[in-house]
Amino acid sequence: MEHVREELDRLILKGGYGYASISRLLGRNPAYVQQFIKRGSPRKLDDQDRKTLACFFGVDEQVLGGPANPVTDGMVEIPVLDVEASAGFGAVAASESAHTRFGFDERWLRHLTSAKSASLSIVGVKGDSMEPTLSDGDEVLVDASDHGSRLRDGIYVLRSDDALVVKRIAIKPGGRQITIASDNPAYPTWHDMDRSEVHVVGRVIWFGRAL
């Protein structure tokens, strides 16, 4: 903790400001900073003062005894695709406006997938075919880079004619054959389909649901 006083002392000395003027900067009496450094009078700097000083000297608050910086830049925004517009093959007008989106912590996201954020998108689930795993209205995070030869057991978003559908895919061991199923047993399951028959949009790696 003494380290903070020395650091502040050095900063003031280097800049040639003098204790008095720095005290005035804080809106305190002229002896305030001198007391802090030489007498250790306020054991800690007030939160507000610390901010002011860190800003003034252009150093991190941490140097003056502040909290470790919570790295504020690691936020990745993933847009929610408008399914109505994106499902068909017709050219999609990329409307900039009105897209809702989710933000994920970068570290958290890297925990989930190694995919680049550009290949991620969010799609709303329609219908009950994937109950109880996914319900109508859920939002699923889709990794568009995770298909093709990397296809493996799991839940995928597929393109079917002009719509996006969510299905569970199982790989038949050793072959090119795959099974496409809906978790809801009321829906049919297709066995032994060829990979080339299905258009995989991407793998579902996360979903959110309102309660």
Next chain:
Amino acid sequence: MEHVREELDRLILKGGYGYASISRLLGRNPAYVQQFIKRGSPRKLDDQDRKTLACFFGVDEQVLGGPANPVTDGMVEIPVLDVEASAGFGAVAASESAHTRFGFDERWLRHLTSAKSASLSIVGVKGDSMEPTLSDGDEVLVDASDHGSRLRDGIYVLRSDDALVVKRIAIKPGGRQITIASDNPAYPTWHDMDRSEVHVVGRVIWFGRAL
């Protein structure tokens, strides 16, 4: 500034904690919180104390007089609480370590709840007691302003001794009695509990799950 005292008072009252235990949470003398609220003794809360309280009650620091959370163009950031640190009454060293957080579209969020973003937080689910609705590792969005007299049927985060737990609450029609249940039938259900017996942190309004 008085608003902060009232807000803290309300939080303590609603949760039914009492001033003394909250004072102990801060590692202060038992009269400390009472003095702050009734006498206005420390004009401001110490930075450290504010963090601890915000974490404990699952609200944003802003509510307790902290710095305003930057809302970047329609995106609301909700912090993930460090449950290990926030749940218990034992004096807790509020860990400064970088909190992960999620971002929600403001419009989307308002669709989900009318609560102010400052009263929202995210908690990780531990254990299988809420299977199949919630699984271990899920992240739930908690509305800390939605309890007390507004308690209604639904899933809530409760404080139990030194841990946070997620349970389903059902209100017995017409009375103060409530039922606390786990969705997993392997866990017991408690009937006819009095509202004052449980410490409600907030209502679960959304969750996310990795697949």
Next chain:
DNA sequence: CCTGATTGTAGGAATTTTCCTAGACTCGAA
């Protein structure tokens, strides 16, 4: 070398924060 202005220093006063304690009260168990 003087003079006046400003600074750093340190003693101590004024104020605020923090703690301690005793009394009134509530609640549950005996």
Next chain:
DNA sequence: TTCGAGTCTAGGAAAATTCCTACAATCAGG
């Protein structure tokens, strides 16, 4: 009901903070 343990409350003590002030040192301009 009585007792004991816990709470909230308020008064005031103890400790920390913030401020004030006088004094010595420094420095620039005469």
